[in-house]
Amino acid sequence: MSDASDFVDAALQREGTWERATADKARLASDLRFYGASVGAVRGTIRDVSRRYPGLSHDEVTALSSELWSRPVFERRLAAVVLLQSNLQLLEVTDLTRIEGFARTGGIRALVDPLAIDVIGPVLELLDSVSQVRANVILDRWAMSDDAWLRRAALLSPLRALRAGDGAWAAFARRAKMTLEKPPEDEPDVALSAIRFMTGELANTRPELHL
Template identity: 60%
Template sequence: MTSPAAEFIDRTLRMEGTETRAWADEERIGGGLRFYGASVGAVRGTVRDAGRRHRDLTHDEVTALASELWARPVYERRLAAIVLLQRWVPSLVGNDLTRIEGFIRSARVDELVDPLAVDVVRPLLERLTDADAERARHIVERWARDEEPGLRRAAELVQE
């Protein structure tokens, strides 16, 4: 079942895409992802418009929407999930690192790992205090030793 917000985002990104940009992005980014060919500006605008249409999303609904968008290996959908999380960083909690770790593990390309690390994980970690901050620090330290290159890269970016 697809949520109305995810349907709106997916439909809009498909309409905003061009075959030429999709092909160019696939050549440039790759990673075995599919591409709609929507610009970064279109992705940001679509997420903004979705937020206006669905103003009362709770924390759990936002993180579920991010997961729903991420579930398909389409670059623009995954970028939309990141933009959504960027907008909601103030409401994210330490336990959201588990979901974000899953995103990083399956990101496939630095173009998705980097904004997750820099624009979502880093500001989240800066906000955490006490036991939550300590737990998050241990998670990032574990990422730095993980076999997954994306997690090691994210740990490095977060700790810069």
């Protein structure tokens, strides 16, 4: 592992407790390992990374995210999500290939949902118009995938933009239609519940939107 990855891993283990690890594993019903570090500790560790290793480049950020994700430990993978979220301005449309792998292997909503809402969606908002077209083609492909977690990521990605009054509803409605017409065979409720979540989140703030 790189020095930065070693630093994150050591910090997360130091912040963890076996009681929280046991409780989080039971609450999330996951096969992942848990160090028992809090979400606040994960975020604080990534802030420490930015101070300890200032000026990380695009390649360094994405490589570190892959290193953190490579081990099946919940806090490491959450740290990878927070790292990407903290460096949105560096990310490019080509990074969706890496992020697709994260979504496919996320396996739980506590990882896939923040990856979709806080990374994928905001990245799309920062892209230029040509790259946005490419990104939307990619997300439409995800919405037709047999992988329910990948579909969920595509469906949830425009939530922040929609909350802010953006016009991303057409893209969400298109992907929701794909899911409703052909539910994924693998854990279909993972994707279908994303549609219910999105419409519920927007019911009060954007009542003009109808699916």
